[in-house]
């Protein structure tokens with residue numbers, strides 16, 4: 001198990017904790033089956049919000065807990081559930097978060113995974129607190145033969161959910177294949193607050209034509225954040241999530257920079273002249289040519305950035321490794337979108353960016369600081385050799 005607070009390698013210089021959560025309910029992840037949901041339903045595992053605790057909250061079944069919690073087992077066997085990922089992809093690691101489960105946390109887990117051709121047509125519905133799986137649900141799930149799925153995390157101990165040790169990190173680098181479904185096993189029973197499944201989406205690009213318009217940086221299309229200067233209030237990966245942001249927490253928000261001058265000056269376009277900036281770098285899901293940029297400041301009203309700019313480059317796998325290792329201080333960046341004044345709570349559409357040719361990486365820079373809720377890069381895929389795209393990367397690298 002990887003220790004809390006340490007960087008967890010997912011490739012040369014990469015930390016899988018920065019990757020996307022492919023199972024979160026906000027990207028369509030769902031629990032299809034759970035052996036038992038007596039104290040709290042398994043669907044809680046996939047909530048986007050951080051786990052909560054209310055010392056005075058009880059249900060008719062026992063203490064209210066914000067996670068998946070089964071009854072104390074008095075029969076042979078162990079508890080498990082089947083999760084359908086919202087975004088199929090390569091899994092680099094897991095965070096099994098036991099927040100607030102102390103004295104009732106699951107002592108051990110293992111995780112299995114597979115890639116199914118089609119989604120099973122059954123799924124748990126509604127609040128299942130107080131329920132165990134029925135015989136017909138067991139018969140349905142038996143058809144998946146999930147007990148034989150490859151093991152991504154072997155049987156491993158879990159720490160209880162005290163605030164200093166509630167994150168149990170596991171790497172999954174030994175399993176390079178695309179995954180659509182997981183089986184989470186608790187031995188023998190107990191509670192887990194959240195399961196974060198960290199990886200990179202993998203779309204089937206063979207079915208996409210070079211004439212189709214696609215968001216090349218979107219999470220389901222394989223976009224991934226590979227570096228950033230500041231993520232104090234919200235991680236930049238949130239910007240490539242599905243749909244419109246639900247709140248400020250669903251976007252990228254930096255801390256206020258401390259180097260903002262006492263008296264502010266603007267240039268002729270009304271853009272603030274300040275020394276400070278914040279940035280985030282993404283690898284596109286597929287190399288492509290970008291012809292439309294969207295920058296959304298929805299929800300950021302008193303804290304939107306004054307301006308932004310977008311740069312692009314095309315990197316080979318080795319060049320990408322070098323850039324990650326030197327924290328993106330190098331790179332062959334070209335301007336895609338020159339500095340633009342931004343407005344609060346607004347979707348900015350730029351239909352005529354600088355023609356750039358095929359690119360693999362993008363850097364969004366904001367001045368001096370603030371929040372962006374969504375970042376979209378519409379374009380067309382280009383089938384080029386030698387450049388980095390998730391679908392073309394050797395299995396030894398992400």
Ligand SMILES: NC(=O)NC(NC(N)=O)C(=O)[O-]
Pocket residue numbers: 039061062063064065069072103104
């Ligand atoms: N106090 C508890 O949490 N007890 C039990 N759990 C719930 N949720 O009531 C248990 O022992 O598993």
